[in-house]
Amino acid sequence: MNLAQASQQQQKTSVGIHVGRGLLFLFVMLAVVLSVWGGLAYYESLLSGEVDSLSAQITDERQGMSQDKIDAIVDFQFRMDDIVAEQGSSVDPEKLLGSIEKAILPGIVLSEYSFNDASRKVQMSGEADSFRTVVQEMTILKKMPEIEAISVPSLKHNDKGLIVFSFVIKLGKSV
């Protein structure tokens, strides 16, 4: 019996078992990786199906909504919004006259009063008994919070001895 040959054969068998177990482990690992991938891919397809189904349901529900009803509701809401937004944006002429009434001194009589929204200006013309009254009137008007600026384009005596004046009043943004 050749002892050296027997020993070599035993070593070969041991290596073969070792390589066989290693390969098996690797195959198992590969199978696990592939299974995980397959599982994930299946889950992904389930999710896709669910998303598609929901999308279709949403589209159906939206198409089921009456466009006429939507238009009527939106129209009503926009109308209300517009009305609320418009409130207070226009000058109240009666209030404007009321505030001027409060400011007119006894020696003054107006002959003309006009308001223009585009220029935000009020033009007032009239007669005063003296220059002093005109100056006092200007002082009162200047103190009014709704008035931003006041100018006097014309100021002269008339044949009755009265002072004929003209004021241009620039209204503030608060009016």
Add this chain to the structure above:
Amino acid sequence: MSLKNLSFPIFVLLAFTIGVFSVKPTVESILQKRSELESKIAENADVMGTKQNLDSLYASRESLLGAPEGAAVYEYLPVSVSQDRVVDAFNYYAMQTGISLSGVGFVEKASPVAISDVAPDGSADESQILPVAPVPDSFTMTADISGSYEGIRSFLREVSHSGRSYMLTSFSITKSAASTNASGQPVSDSGTLSGNIVAEFFYLQQKKYHNGYKLPVFRNSEFNLEPIKEIIAKENSVPALAEPQGAGRNNPFSL
């Protein structure tokens, strides 16, 4: 090197390749799909809520049209021009306040084209475009008035509370020239004033609103009518003419 020795690195490489190029993108895709699913669930709930609110709001609107609030909305900002209503109202106010109304004229004004009026051209994602409130159309009314100062002031007060959306463009009051007697001498001041009023009245035609269901109004089942109720209350409570206090007097056009 034998094939057996190469098998381990080959398997490792294969597992790594599958992991990096297949499992990782799938995981990323799953995460994306999950987030997409969550947003779709939320969107679906939103659509279902909108659908419920749509029916509720429509029923509410229908019943409101018979109530003062709903009727006031369409009176304040009507669907059509309704110039006849304005003339009727002005005539009524003139009669009530004792002034005469003459020279009534109307000028139509074209409103600028709103975004909602423009047909989608497909250049943008149309599903994301929300309708915007259209700009109301309008017409300008010019009227000549004459009467006492108190009458004109009362007339202007009535116009301010006429229950219609308007904007005062301009107004003027002029003292009429003193009349003379047979000998050419000026007689006592009659107190008659003449004036002119220019006002812009608005109306809003019904339109189609693409994607209208996405507007915030559909998040509630009822309309918020509080602002309109306040406006109606304000319109109905026409204040009495205030007496001037301190400096000033009732009629600045007479001594």
